Amino acid sequence: xxxxxxxxxxxxxxxxxxxxxxxxxxxxxxxxxxxxxxxxxxxxxxxxxxxxxxxxxxxxxxxxxxxxxxxxxxxxxxxxxxxxxxxxxxxxxxxxxxxxxxxxxxxxxxxxxxxxxxxxxxxxxxxxxxxxxxxxxxxxxxxxxxxxxxxxxxxxxxxxxxxxxxxxxxxxxxxxxxxxxxxxxxxxxxxxxxxxxxxxxxxxxxxxxxxxxxxxxxxxxxxxxxxxxxxxxxxxxxxxxxxxxxxxxxxxxxxxxxxxxxxxxxxxxxxxxxxxxxxxxxxxxxxxxxxxxxxxxxxxxxxxxxxxxxxxxxxxxxxxxxxxxxxxxxxxxxxxxxxxxxxxxxxxxxxxxxxxxxxxxxxxxxxxxxxxxxxxxxxxxxxxxxxxxxxxxxxxxxxxxxxxxxxxxxxxxxxxxxxxxxxxxxxxxxxxxxxxxxxxxxxxxxxxxxxxxxxxxxxxxxxxxxxx
Numbered sequence: 413x414x415x416x417x418x419x420x421x422x423x424x425x426x427x428x429x430x431x432x433x434x435x436x437x438x439x440x441x442x443x444x445x446x447x448x449x450x451x452x453x454x455x456x457x458x459x460x461x462x463x464x465x466x467x468x469x470x471x472x473x474x475x476x477x478x479x480x481x482x483x484x485x486x487x488x489x490x491x492x493x494x495x496x497x498x499x500x501x502x503x504x505x506x507x508x509x510x511x512x513x514x515x516x517x518x519x520x521x522x523x524x525x526x527x528x529x530x531x532x533x534x535x536x537x538x539x540x541x542x543x544x545x546x547x548x549x550x551x552x553x554x555x556x557x558x559x560x561x562x563x564x565x566x567x568x569x570x571x572x573x574x575x576x577x578x579x580x581x582x583x584x585x586x587x588x589x590x591x592x593x594x595x596x597x598x599x600x601x602x603x604x605x606x607x608x609x610x611x612x613x614x615x616x617x618x619x620x621x622x623x624x625x626x627x628x629x630x631x632x633x634x635x636x637x638x639x640x641x642x643x644x645x646x647x648x649x650x651x652x653x654x655x656x657x658x659x660x661x662x663x664x665x666x667x668x669x670x671x672x673x674x675x676x677x678x679x680x681x682x683x684x685x686x687x688x689x690x691x692x693x694x695x696x697x698x699x700x701x702x703x704x705x706x707x708x709x710x711x712x713x714x715x716x717x718x719x720x721x722x723x724x725x726x727x728x729x730x731x732x733x734x735x736x737x738x739x740x741x742x743x744x745x746x747x748x749x750x751x752x753x754x755x756x757x758x759x760x761x762x763x764x765x766x767x768x769x770x771x772x773x774x775x776x777x778x779x780x781x782x783x784x785x786x787x788x789x790x791x792x793x794x795x796x797x798x799x800x801x802x803x804x805x806x807x808x809x810x811x812x813x814x815x816x817x818x819x820x821x822x823x824x825x826x827x828x829x830x831x832x833x834x835x836x837x838x839x840x841x842x843x844x845x846x847x848x849x850x851x852x853x854x855x856x857x858x859x860x861x862x863x864x865x866x867x868x869x870x871x872x873x874x875x876x877x878x879x880x
Contacts, residue, residue, distance in 0.1 A: 437603065437614070437615035437616060437617045438466070438614070438615070438616045438617065439616075439617050439618075440464045440465065440466045440584075440616060440617075440618050441458070441463035441464045441465065441618065441619050441620065441875070442454075442455075442458045442463050442464070442465045442466070442618055442619065442620045442621075442622065442872075442875050443465075443466050443468065443591075443603065443604050443616055443618040443620070443621045443622070444458070444465060444466070444467045444468065444621075444622045444624055445468055445591045445604070445621065445622065445623050445624060445625050445656075445657075445660075446468070446469060446476060446623070446624035446625035446626055446844070446846070447467050447468075447469035447474040447475070447476070447578075447585060447587070447624075448474070448475060448476030448477060448478040448479075448571075448624060448626055448844060448864065449476075449478035449481075449567075449570055449571065449574060449844070449861060449864035449865060449868065450478075450624040450843040450844030450845075450846075450863075450864035450865070450867060450868035450871075451467065451469075451476075451622065451624030451625075451843070451844065451868065452467070452474065452571075452574040452575070452577070452578060452868070453574065453843075453864065453865050453868025453869050453871075453872060454622045454624055454841075454843055454868045454869070454871040454872035454875075455467045455578065455583050455622075455872065456574070456577050456578070456581065456583070456869075456872060457868075457869050457871075457872025457873050457876070458622075458872040458875050458876060459581045459582075459583050460581065461872070461873070461876035462876075463875065463876060464584075465583055465584060466584045466586065466616055466618075467578065467583050467584065467585045467586070468586055468589045468590075468591055468604070468606060469585070469586070469587045469588075469589065470588065470589065470590035470591070470625075470652060470656070471587065471588070471650075471651075471652045472587055472588055473587060474571065474574075474575055474578070474585070474587065475567070475568075475571040475575075476626050476650060476652060476653065477567075477626055477627070477629075477649055477650055477653055477845065478567050478570060478571055478861065478864060479567050479568055479571050479650070480567055480648065480649075480650060480687065481565065481566050481567030481570070481860060481861050482565040482566065482567065482687060482689035482690075482691070482743055483547075483549050483557060483559070483566065483689050483690045483691050483694075483857050483858050484545075484547060484549065484557035484558055484559035484566045484691065484858045484861070485532075485533060485536075485543065485557065485558045485559070485566050485570070485858060485861035485862050485865070486505065486529060486549075486552070486556050486557050486558070486856070486858035486859050486861075486862045487529035487530045487532060487533040487556060487558055487862060488500045488501065488502050488504075488505045488526060488529055488530055488556055489502070489529075489530035490529070490530040490533040490534055490537075490543075490558065491530075491533075491534050491537065492533065492537075492543060492544055492546060492558055493530070493546070493556065496546060496555075498546070498554065498555065498556075499554075500554040500555075500556050502526050502527060504553060504554060505526045505529070505554075505556060506522060506523055506526045508551055508552055508553060508856060509522050509525070509526060509851075509856050509859060510522060510852070511551070511713075512551045512713050512714075512851075512852070512854050512855065512856035512859075513818075513851050513852020513853050513854055513855070513856070514852055514853040514854060515852065516670075516852035516853045517849070517850060517851060517852035518849035518850060518852075520825060521823070521825065521849055521850045522850055522851075522852075524825055524866065524867075524870075525850060525859065525862055525863055525866050525867075528866045528869075528870075529862050529866060531866075532862060532865040532866045532869065533558050533865075535865070535869070536570060536573060536574075536865065539573040539574070539576065539577055540573050540576070541560075541569055541570060541572075541573045542560040542561055542564075542569055543558040543559065543560065543566070543569070544558075544560070544561050545558070545559045545560060545561050545562065545563055545564075546558060546559075547559060547563065547691055547694050547695065548694045548711075548796055549690045549691065549694050549711075549856075549857035549858045550690055550693065550694065550710070550711040550712060550713065550714060550717065550857050551711065551712070551713045551714075551856050551857060552856070552857075552858070553795070556858075557691075557694070557857075557858040559691070562740075562741070562742040563691055563695070563740055563741035563742055563743060563744075564742045564743060565689070565743050565746075566861060567861070570861060570865075586606075586608070588608065588609035589606050589607070589608045589609070590606065590607050590656075591604045591605070591606055591625075591656070591660065592605050592606065592607050592613070593605035593660065594621065594660050594661065594664070594840075595615060595617070596663070596664065599664060599665060599831075599837065599838070600837075600838040600839050601620075601621050601664075601837060601838065601839035601840040602617060602618070602839060603615055603616050603617040603618045603621065604616050604618070604621060618839075619839065619875070620839055620840075620841060620875035621839060621840055621841070622827075622841045622842065622843065622871045622872070622875065623657050623660065623661075623821065623829070623840070623841070623842040623843075623846050624842070624843050624844045624846060624868065624871070625656045625657050625660075625846050626652070626653045626655075626844060626845045626846060627649070627653055627655060627816065627817030627820065627845035627846065628653060628654055628655025628658065628817055629647050629648070629649035629653050629674070629814050629815060629816060629817055630647060630649035630650055630651050630652060630653030630654055631653070631654040631655060632645075632647070634654065634655045634658070635647075635674050635814055635817070638671045638672050638674065638819070639672045639674050642674060642676070642814055645676065645812070645813055645814045646680055646682060646685035646811075646813040646814070647685055647813055647814040647815075648677055648680055648685060648686075648687040648813050648814065648815045649814065649815070653845075655817075657820065657821060657842070657846045661821065661829075664831070664837060664840075665831045665832050665837075666821065666822070666829065666830070666831055666832065666837065667822070667832050668819060668820060668821065668822075668848065669819055669820070669821075669822050669848040669849055670818050670819030670820070670848040670849065670852075671817075671819035671820070671848070672819065673817075673818035673819050673848075673851075673852075673853055673854075674814060674816070674817050674818070674819075675714055675715065675814075675815050675816040675817075675818060675854055675855055676714070676715070676718040676812035676813060676814060676815060677690075677714060677718070677812065677813055677814075677815035677816070678690075678699075678714055678717040678718045678721055678810070678812050679692075679693070679731055679808075679810040679812075680810060680811060680812060680813030680815075681747075681752050681808060681809065681810060682728065682809060682810070682811045682813075684750075684752075685813055686747075686750070686752065687813070687815065688731060688747065688752075688808055688810055689741070689743045690857045690858075691741055691743065692731060692733050692737060692741060692743075692744060693710040693711060693731070694711065694796070694798075695733075695737045695740055695741060695798055695799070696733065696734075696736075696737050696784075696797075696798040696799040696801065697710065697731055697732060697733035697737055698710055698731075698732050698733075698776075698777075698780055698801070699721070699729050699730070699731055699732070699810075700729060700730045700732055700768070700773065700776060700807075701724040701725060701729050701730075702724065702725040702726060702728060702729070702730075702768065703725065703768070703769070703772060704763065704768040704769050704772035704773040704775075704776055705772060705776055706776045706779070706780055706791070706792075707720065707724060707729075708720045708721075708792055709789070709792040709793060709794040710794060711794055711795065711796055713854055713856075714815075714854060714855070714857060715853065715854040718812035721810075721811060721812055722811075722812060727811050727812075728809060728810070728811050729809075729810055729811065730766060730768075730807045730808065730809055730810070731807065731808045731810050732762075732777070732801065732805060732806070732807050733801070733805070733806050734799075734801045734802050734803065734804065734805055734806065735802070735803075735804050735806075736799055736802070737799065738806060744806070747808060748806070752808050753806045753807065753808050754766065754806065754807045754808075755804060755805070755806050755807075756803070756804065756805050756807075757803050757804050757805075758803055758805075759773055759774045759777060759803070759805070760774075762805050762807060765807070766807060777801055779791070780800075780801065781800040781801060783797055784797040784798075784799065784800045785800065816845065816851075816855050816860060817845055818848060818850075818851045818852065818853065818854070818855055819848040820842070820845065820846045820847045820848035821842040821846055821847050821848060822834075822847075822848060822849060823841075823842050823843075823847050823849070823867075824836065825870075826841075826870065826874040826877075827841045827842060827843050827847075827867055827870045827871035827874050828840070828841055828874065829841060829842050841871045841874060841875060842871070843864070843867040843868045843870065843871040844863065844864045844867065844868060845860070845863075845864075847867065850863055850867075851863070
């Protein structure tokens, strides 16, 4: 009997030992939280530096909000601009970025975004990205917005080539694995606690953790908490944009910055919350209110334009464009396929479809076409007047919707997260929409993707320094 008891005890001890071995935390050089454009960029840079990387994504697929980006990616001195012979400059791009942010940007970070923007585009092109089409979004004084040929959405193209690099480099990507806690030791970040798709929780110890989990524009609870004026707004964000970083850093001595600064995109289809790319306006589309009047410079900064649109009857407006604009932007075909557009062969027919006075609508379009012919917008001083509008016409009902969070984690030029005293939190980095300060009060259209790639790369390069 004694032998049986001793034997059982030995078996039990061995079992416990095996379980402890199996449950030991994993060990890696770098953990990246979030597999959007910024997170994947950080993971690629770290992996190429010879570090072991675990890339964690809570959603079933990679991409995040980056997958939804439509307008393009801003850059100066890219190989595309050089090939086109454009006379753009870093100083002009920086001036446009600061003006859009109402000069509340962290100037050092904004300057870094501009300085490295051309390298970021060239880096993606080196992976096979098609960013050969140059356009102009609102607030820009030059054609510096890079997108795929034919004006196709930029996000899916960027995510495609980044995803291919994840596979080629053998990066340890885990989807449906959510980080629920940062592991710390005396305010130094040492790893993460993760919950996988089966609900099992496990730890990964790491020398560096990069937060690239995106903003909180997908959570109405969050964005209304930080900015009550946004109650009832639709959002262009994907369901996973819930501001996870806010909870992750709650126990660290970090003051989040600019959290109330939340950008509304002016042109969002109100029934389904689908973002209508700014490129339609950039290529010559105009905005008409419910009375049939053109009421603004369609290329004004997003915050200004959104507020003007909200002041119109019912807060709803129509985006009007024509066949030439459609032909130059493949994104427009997607809206037609989704049956978001109304189409008419004349102004009179369009006025009947929209329920707008025909004479007023005709006067608005004719007056705008006159400004295009004369090269000057006498009503609203729109600088860029690409084309006159000719039938057939297309119209999409639009109103502002929550789009981008300018606030987030404070970082320095090395993408290190800063504590309340401006000192880097050891082992913690951040990039993309989870960070704050770069864009000031309002983001310049096309700067989100640039931000994601530039600071994602910086984060990945900086963790290499930590691991030397």
